[in-house]
Amino acid sequence: MLKERNFNAMGIFKKDKLQIINFQSYGSATRLYVRGRAIEDENIDLDQKGIFNLMKNSWKRFETDEIKQAPLKITFSNGETVEGVTDNDGYYLIDENIAGLQKLANEEGWVNFELSFNDANLKREILLKNRFPGEMLIPSEHAKFGVISDIDDTILHTGVVSSLKWKVILNTMFKRATKRLQLEGASDFYTKLHQGKTGEEANPIFYVSHSPWNLYRYLELFLKTNNFPKGPVLLRSMASFKMRKKSDEKPQKQKEISNLLKSYPDLPFILIGDSGEKDGDIYQEISTLFPGRIKAIYLRSVNHSKRMARIEQLFSDFKDIPFLMVNKTEEAIAHAKENGFI
Known part of the structure; x- marks a missing residue:
């Protein structure tokens, strides 16, 4: 003793x-x-x-x-x-x-x-x-719409399409959150969306990712360091990585997005993601499940020819909702102005 x-x-x-x-x-x-x-x-x-x-x-x-x-x-x-x-x-x-x-x-x-x-x-x-x-x-009563955004390779350089995800591991393990790079102009675009057309709308921004909750503080610090509008960061538990998903079960990201749309039935949303993973598929299904609720879809281009070709084919007949494949943020800003979002 x-x-x-x-x-x-x-x-x-x-x-x-x-x-x-x-x-x-x-x-x-x-x-x-x-x-x-x-x-x-x-x-x-x-x-x-x-x-x-x-x-x-x-x-x-x-x-x-x-x-x-x-x-x-x-x-x-x-x-x-x-x-x-x-x-x-x-x-x-x-x-x-x-x-x-x-x-x-x-x-x-x-x-x-x-x-x-x-x-x-x-x-x-x-x-x-x-x-x-x-x-x-609690979204402001002045809000005209909400924004739901992916994180990896949408606003944060991650390397999610790299072979065996080695860039994801390397970046997360060996780079400080304060040294991680945002995709060019992303925080400026999100700030404009947050402020809206009048500059005083306080449109809510929700950040959704497949990353585990263990990275919450890391991602929160990245967003703050790079001057992104403050918003809820929605991740998933490590246990969900180990669970065998049923064939008809929806991805956790899609469940989170559905919960947001159900929580605010009178608020339309803009969806932002990348063309490297399943964002395009998820966003299309969400727009079908919630007709009239999606104002626009923006997908970041990734350096992967096969995935880009798949996304282009996926959205080839997508005419009902404004859609833009984003190569540079200035293109998204111009599109948002044309549609009266900012």
Whole structure:
């Protein structure tokens, strides 16, 4: 026992502090929809330099120690509280009907709140005095449309079409988020879409990706560093990578997009993606499932002749919704102006 105490005094075998990471999500004036994860703090510095540090931090992002079945509490600025609990992977989803949320939102529609562990018997040390910040977006009443955008090779150079995805692994493992490059002019285009034709529309931007939630903070920092409009970042759990998908089951990205359109039935959307993966197929099906809801579709060109040819064939008879294959962002900006989006 004495030997164990000495080890703990030196920091060996000492348990990490607990933390709650809130994923920026979305809701409405009467719906609270909050997601995040409770895990041990691995002390990850996303801006740390050096190959060894980058590899160590990358390992920490995926080798997480989740806090299972942990009771949580959300506290709003007006003192109102809501309770929830994490699942066996440490994730939480609190989806409840609550009136008056719009009154708590700022000019851009963001509702701020605090999260905390809600277990008086918890015998672990907790970061930030058990007060963790959270945000949820309620689209502004001035919004004319929403934007749903892919991330990989749509706004962030990733290499998702490379052989065996080696560029994806290389970029994520060995490049800091603050050093990753956006596709030319992307943040300017998204800012214009966010501001809309009047400049004051506050059109909501939603970022959707097949990447795991483990990369949430990494991608959030990339978006902030490159001056993209703040918006919910919607990813997926690592467990979904291991699950065998049924033949008729839709991709997680498509499910997230469908949820957004169902959440805001009076709001039309612009869909932005790339021609390297399945964005074209997903966006076409979404436009069929939600007739009259899609204002335009933009797909970034990728350096892959077969995939480009497939997308061109896929959209050859697509006439009902404005569609543009984007080689340069200035083309998308010109198209958006012509259609009165900006």
